[in-house]
Amino acid sequence: MGKTMVKVVNPCVCSTYHADVYAYAKIEYEDGGLSICGVVGPKRNGDCTGSAGQCVDEIRNGKPTEDWTNEMLQKFCDIWERWHLNDMRPYCKHQRELGWVEQSQEKVKVMKWDRTKETWEKARAAEKRAVECLKKGKTFVPTPEETIYANVSYGVTTYNDELPEHPEFYEFKERDCLGHSNVEYKTRGWISHKEHPLGILGKPCPVCGYEYGSSWIKEEVPQDVIDWLFSLPESRTKPAWV
Numbered sequence: 001m002g003k004t005m006v007k008v009v010n011p012c013v014c015s016t017y018h019a020d021v022y023a024y025a026k027i028e029y030e031d032g033g034l035s036i037c038g039v040v041g042p043k044r045n046g047d048c049t050g051s052a053g054q055c056v057d058e059i060r061n062g063k064p065t066e067d068w069t070n071e072m073l074q075k076f077c078d079i080w081e082r083w084h085l086n087d088m089r090p091y092c093k094h095q096r097e098l099g100w101v102e103q104s105q106e107k108v109k110v111m112k113w114d115r116t117k118e119t120w121e122k123a124r125a126a127e128k129r130a131v132e133c134l135k136k137g138k139t140f141v142p143t144p145e146e147t148i149y150a151n152v153s154y155g156v157t158t159y160n161d162e163l164p165e166h167p168e169f170y171e172f173k174e175r176d177c178l179g180h181s182n183v184e185y186k187t188r189g190w191i192s193h194k195e196h197p198l199g200i201l202g203k204p205c206p207v208c209g210y211e212y213g214s215s216w217i218k219e220e221v222p223q224d225v226i227d228w229l230f231s232l233p234e235s236r237t238k239p240a241w242v
C-alpha cells in the first residue's frame with residue numbers, strides 16, 4: 001500500500017431550503033486510485049443539510065467561496081465526474097476511445113414474447129400423439145408441421161422493436177401471468193453481448209481482447225490533474241464530517 005494523499009476543500013456555498021451552507025469535498029488518492037466525495041452542510045450529528053456522497057451537481061451549482069473562482073469550481077467538478085473511482089472502470093482504454101462508455105448508457109427496449117395459444121396447442125398435440133404411438137407400440141412419424149411446432153421455444157426476447165424471428169408463433173402481452181411488465185428498458189452496458197449484438201457486457205475489445213465489464217480496470221489519472229487537485233486551497237473551516 002502506498003501513502004494516501006487526502007485533502008479537504010471548501011469550494012462553495014450551497015443554498016438549501018433551510019439556509020446557505022458550506023459544501024465540502026474530500027479528495028483521496030492512494031495507489032493510483034482517486035476518490036472524491038462531498039457533503040453539503042454537514043452537521044455534528046452526522047446528518048447534513050443538503051446531499052452527501054456523489055453530490056457533484058449540487059456543488060457545481062454553488063457559489064464559490066473566497067479562495068475559489070467559478071472557473072475552478074467547474075474544473076473541479078469536471079475532474080470529479082471524469083476521474084472519481086478511476087481504478088474501477090469496466091472498460092479498457094481502447095473501448096473508451098471507441099465510444100463504448102457513451103454507448104453503454106444507451107437504453108434498449110427489451111420485450112418478452114410468449115408462444116401463441118395456437119402454437120402451444122399444436123406442440124402439445126404433437127407430443128400427445130407421439131406418446132400415444134409409444135404406448136400402442138406404433139412407430140411415430142411426425143408430420144413436417146408437427147416437427148416445426150415441437151421446436152418453437154416457449155418465449156423469445158427482442159430488442160428495440162425488432163420482431164421475433166418467426167413472428168407468426170409469438171404474441172406480445174403487456175404483462176406476464178404474475179402481472180410483471182413484459183417490457184423493460186436496459187442500458188447496453190447491462191445487456192450481455194452473447195444475448196444480443198447491441199449488448200456491450202462481455203463484448204471483446206477489437207484491439208486487446210478485454211471483455212467489457214469482466215473486471216475492474218484502472219484508468220491512469222494524468223499527473224497534472226493530481227497536481228492541480230492537491231494544490232487547491234485547503235478548507236479554512238473544519239467540517240463536522242466529510
Ligand SMILES: [Zn+2]
Nearest residue numbers: 037038053242
Ligand atoms: Zn465520504
Ligand SMILES: [Zn+2]
Nearest residue numbers: 176178179180
Ligand atoms: Zn414476472
Ligand SMILES: [Zn+2]
Nearest residue numbers: 092094205208
Ligand atoms: Zn482494449
